Amino acid sequence: MFVTTAGRTNRDMIENAMCIAEILHVPYLPRMKKSISVIQQQADSDCIVVGKERLELFKKNNTQPFFFHPNSAMFRIKRLMRGEYDPLADAAKLGYGMSVLDCTLGLASDAIVASYLVGREGRVIGLEGQKYLAYIVQNGLNSWDSGLEAMNEAMSRVKLIHTEAYDYLKTLEDSSVDCVYLDPMFEQTIHESDGLKALGHFALHDDITDDLMKEAVRVAKLRIVLKDHYKSQRFKKHGFQVLQRKTAKFHFGVIEKN
Numbered sequence: 001m002f003v004t005t006a007g008r009t010n011r012d013m014i015e016n017a018m019c020i021a022e023i024l025h026v027p028y029l030p031r032m033k034k035s036i037s038v039i040q041q042q043a044d045s046d047c048i049v050v051g052k053e054r055l056e057l058f059k060k061n062n063t064q065p066f067f068f069h070p071n072s073a074m075f076r077i078k079r080l081m082r083g084e085y086d087p088l089a090d091a092a093k094l095g096y097g098m099s100v101l102d103c104t105l106g107l108a109s110d111a112i113v114a115s116y117l118v119g120r121e122g123r124v125i126g127l128e129g130q131k132y133l134a135y136i137v138q139n140g141l142n143s144w145d146s147g148l149e150a151m152n153e154a155m156s157r158v159k160l161i162h163t164e165a166y167d168y169l170k171t172l173e174d175s176s177v178d179c180v181y182l183d184p185m186f187e188q189t190i191h192e193s194d195g196l197k198a199l200g201h202f203a204l205h206d207d208i209t210d211d212l213m214k215e216a217v218r219v220a221k222l223r224i225v226l227k228d229h230y231k232s233q234r235f236k237k238h239g240f241q242v243l244q245r246k247t248a249k250f251h252f253g254v255i256e257k258n
Contacts, residue, residue: 001026001132002043006051007033017050024048024135037063048132055136066133068140070155073112077151080116089117091243091252092225097121098178101219103165103212108137108158110183110227116154125159125177127168134162169215175257180220183227184208184234213238217255226253 003021005013009031021028029039029047040047040060049056049065056065076086088110094100094117102111105126115124128134141155161168169180184207208226216224226240230251235242240253 001046001048002029002039003027003048003050004029004036004039005031006049007031013050013052020048020050020055020135024132037061046132048136055139057132057136066136068137068144069107070112070140070144070146070151071107071109073109073154074146074148074151076109076113077116077148077154080113081150086113087243087245087248087252088113088225088227091254092179092181092223094118094179098222099123099176100125100179100181101169101172101177102126102181102183103169103216104181104183105134105137105160106183108141108155108160110181111158112141112151112154114179114181115157116150120153120157122157123159124157125161127161127163127165129162129164131162134160166209166212166215169212169219172219174218175221177219178222180216180224181227182208182216182224208234208238210238217257220255220257222257224255224257227251228253 001024003017003024003026005017018028029043036047036049036058040058046060047058049058054067056067058065080086080089092114094114096119098118099122100114100118102114102124105111105128108126111124111126115122118124128137138160141158141160144155146152226234227250228234230249235253240255243252243254245251
């Protein structure tokens with residue numbers, strides 16, 4: 001990994017790139033009017049590109065970068081503000097003041113929606129095991145302006161921790177989180193947005209193991225929720241009650257503690 005700047009750069013972007021490189025303990029390489037692909041080939045490495053408005057994470061030999069975007073969270077929160085239905089809110093039964101642990105943060109869309117639902121008195125923690133994804137998403141949560149105050153506040157309340165889910169769950173006390181949420185990479189292929197495809201280049205593809213489920217059940221006070229492809233065998237394997245949705249490519253599964 002290295003950090004560089006966008007093609008049309010300025011002193012502020014250069015200083016920001018150098019600062020990010022120092023934080024991440026990776027080299028800063030000046031752009032020098034070279035293309036990203038050329039610098040990557042020379043460095044034999046992935047890279048983070050610091051632009052004027054966002055950070056982009058490029059996998060070597062891939063032209064589509066990963067960058068933070070709240071994805072579906074924007075229109076979902078607008079629907080919730082109108083009192084309309086949201087499948088995660090229904091499955092997880094999230095309410096004001098509840099605590100949520102998102103074990104597979106990704107683009108943080110579900111964590112943002114959860115944060116909106118649990119409000120200022122609630123708590124949402126998102127776990128991301130990939131170091132550079134964690135940094136990009138944290139930066140986005142801190143700086144993205146959605147133009148919607150309620151959503152900006154929801155993003156700012158999500159606490160991101162760079163760690164593996166299983167390792168973090170083992171540090172928690174029994175029944176210490178109202179809802180434990182799992183959204184692993186789907187076993188089946190779904191036609192995704194470019195942003196989600198780019199995420200897939202970097203995301204950890206760890207499966208939900210029996211040991212992780214044991215810890216999730218121990219830590220959850222009310223329920224464990226799994227979001228997965230409708231054909232996934234994980235629902236049956238781990239004992240989730242499936243909430244089927246006729247036209248959706250993914251379903252939610254729930255294990256109630258009481």
